[in-house]
Amino acid sequence: MQKKDQSIFTKSLEFDDHEGVMYLRDESTGLRGFIAIHNTNLGPAVGGTRFRHYKNETEALQDALRLSRAMTYKCAAAGVPYGGGKAVLMAPKKITKHQKEIYLTAYTHCLELLHGHFFTGEDVGLDAHDITVLAKHSDSIIGRPRVGGMPARWAAHSVYRAMSVALKERFGSESFKGRVCAIKGLGNVGIALCALITKAGGSVIAADINHTRVRLARKRFQNIRIVPHTKIHTYATDIYAPCALGDEFNAVTIRQLRCSIICGAANNQLATREDGKRLFTRGILYIPDYVANAGGLINVVDELHKGGYSKSRVAKNVAYVATTVQQIIAGSRRQHQPTNDIADAIAEKRFHRGRARV
């Protein structure tokens, strides 16, 4: 009986040597959810709190397990001394602002039980106001409004750094002069990236489904060329930067690509791990998303530093992303393996050894 239970547990749920899972249940408010801690070899766990409606507890736990594991890899690749964790709260289908506050306050009592072992912030379903509510009751909240810098700006910086290394690898020079970059998604990161690339002498073609964002980009960057969002990946460019949503690359879209390099901020760009192999086989240099967009994370965890947030330290740590990208590219060339597999192996080496930078 016990054997059967165990196999159901490991087969149907994505347990991967997780250090622990906390089941959240508060009778008085109805709060239910999970906090998963994947690996803390590098330091206390960090990861956002997701607040959304789940069909059942299995679905919520699966999300917590998968996302906390991804945070371990992201922290290790970013070279920061933190581990991977994630909280998911099972939101009712409808909730008033007041009820949500009660719910979140109950959640902070659970966070206190993990005091110093898990730090959390915004994710799907939480906004700046919710973070302020949480921070009122808990010292475990990061990404507090008006404390650290703008994560999107730092995410754009790390993408830009990663692009420079990729340009050097592909064209022998880090220079953006004469290079064409396609940016899909003109949100907070996309616009900041546009500014960095055009300032460095590159030209940008871009797309967004939101007309207000397109208008804003046109106003700020006179030479920007706007193209249809459904076609942008098919344009002949030096770099393609997905900065909208994930699941961008699959067997179909990869065949349509005409870029040399892929380097953008969107999370989970590859639909499956095999798509990394497809890009590699097509000779397109893919900089793994969680490595390129690490600036956002680096910025947020800096709040945990004993002396408080420091912009200059964030800038220094964001610059380290370039070193990791160099290691990934060198490893991919040496072992003739896709960059996504090499990035995972480098992250694993770092967190297994307990050293954020190797």
Ligand code: NAD
């Ligand atoms: P955002 O919400 O400000 O911008 C996303 C933009 O993409 C929006 O303008 C939206 O209209 C556009 N968009 C959505 N679907 C599109 C489509 N099909 N085609 C074209 N445009 C589309 O988000 P952001 O903060 O700029 O982040 C961009 C991406 O980078 C997200 O995937 C995010 O998860 C990831 N990321 C962000 C940060 C950060 O600090 N902001 C850090 C790491 C990763």
